[in-house]
Amino acid sequence: MQTHTAILSNLLVFNLEVNIWSARKKLIPHDLGDAELPPDELASLGSKKICSPEELRIFGTLKARAVSLLDRNGVRFLSGWAIPTAKAEEINQELALIQAEFMTAKDSFLQRYDATVADWVAKHPNWENMLTNSIVNKDYVRSKLGFRWQLFKVETPDANLNSSIDAMLQEDVGKLGSTLFDEVAKAATEAWNRCYAGKTELTRKALSPLKAIYNKLIGLTFIEPRVAPIADIIETAFQSLPRRGILRGASLFMLQGLVMLLQNPTALMQHGQMILDGVQQSDDILATFTQNNSLEMTNINQEQDDNDNLSELDEEPLFVDEELKELPPVLDSYGLW
Template sequence: MTDRILDCLMAINLDVTIWTARRKLTPADFGGAELPPEELASLGSKRVCNPEELKVFGMLKARAVSLLDRHGVRFLGGWGIPADKAEGLVEELRKIQSEFAAAKTDFLSRYDQAVQEWISRHTGWEQLIADSTVSADYVRSRLGFTWQVYRIMPPGTNTPIDEGLKEEMRGLGNTLFDEVAKSASEAWHKSFAGKLEVTHKALSPLRTIQQKLAGLTFIEPRVAPIADLIQTAFASLPRRGMIRGGRLLMLQGLVALLRDPQALIEHGQKIIEGCTPAAILDGLLAGGCAQVSSCPNTVPQDVGQDMPVDIAEILDADDGPVFPEDLPDARPQPVLPNCGLW
């Protein structure tokens, strides 16, 4: 199992260093004032350059981390990525690296001026800053953007030497589902919680999750079924326009499912055992865990029974999308039973 995963997996380590523009405060900075002993309290730091000047480097690092998070899974202090995507990901990293290098050159070209402007901005503290400044060459050595891609080769000895790597590999599936749950929770709060309608833009994080799972199906047998489940949900949606009514309820149920790593494992196993993705989605729309557990092959007859009758009629109608003005004003809105999912 470990060898099969490692045949499809490559590891990547992102090594980005950013100068913080901070120097440690010293007792001399306080002009001989009495300070508590170091065992009781430690001094903080002072900024010797405007932190706004360095924001671009943090943004570029965040872009690189986001890129690897979208396609890989955290592994050995870096990321495990599909071997067949390594070349494309490295090409994207090269683009970010080029932007980082250009920003570095630009910043260093005006570094001395930036420091002087920072000193002038803080009247009365000029000497404190001036005494702690560093050279442009020092800053240059503290700004870097590199990465390393490598394959993992197990010792192949079946001794305790192997155990650390084997344990890491056994946990990859759980790590992946935990990452999916985190992304789904962010999508829930940003785009789905309490909404009566959403645009297709709300599907973007779900597409990212689906593509990530589809690229990492070799990690765990239940990954592919969850990727298929999301793709089946996409196929049931209209190509354009607002997403409302039963379709939105189905999506909300799907996102709630994606937020629970254990539920993902259980539903992935159900699909492996013969339950269809469409049946899972029908169960989510019905709002009952019993229907999902029994894996219906058709839409359950009791869909909407726990909802106000006119809302159930709206969801069952075949005459087009549901609009907010069609919903009864004085009645509670349908809520999917959480079934422990949210």
């Protein structure tokens, strides 16, 4: 109970509400004229688009940016995202910027609304009556487009109340760690499919999703003891990489092994616990990803050095010496372990 209270005291919850007009209305039998339709018990009619979906794409894009922002910095919790208190102001400011873009796009769309709908009807002359009869007014559309969020702090009920009252809240707090590892696994799987699967060499851009995972973990180390050791594994991997150039050989094998580890929530918790227990260190784990390729790595690393000296000198490094020194430290556990 005390541990859960301490966790909640260091978190704020962001609840995001983004409403996007679907630009659709339900089809009715009259829309299809004399067409023979199956009975209602067998099938139901779908919907009709009364405006070009392309005109509304920007709103979906901005919503996705907001969700990505919260996913990168927090963990799903209750109706929104649990965000470290220390990051709340920064997240709030970034959401405000996205909201401003959303409202600008909304105003622009509403100014063009009548002409946009007219163009859509003209593009489908055979269905003019069906579309015209389905058009809604601009005020209705305005009410269906919105971007807002709430920020709130969760506290446990008074200690004098029956303990069963907040049992579900305590259960949700207790699951924060496993939820975080599940989200890391999902991000790592996406990174594997996009950047690592089947690769014989990597550009520096392949490190970006790992850096995002690392930043997410170090902001949430206080929700679960095994989070900090996993963040340390990633940081240790960063520190061992050459500062510039294409990544091949030992670096490639190590990163591929690391991403595969990050895809497995159970393995993450096991390795995190072994580090806490002093059974193994981050270096030991990373070494297992390359030890079976030692002979091949010797040759490839020499080739990498030669090629990098010739062709990669002006490639922008993701981590320079100063940046590595300034990687955010693992946050204090606030006395939870």
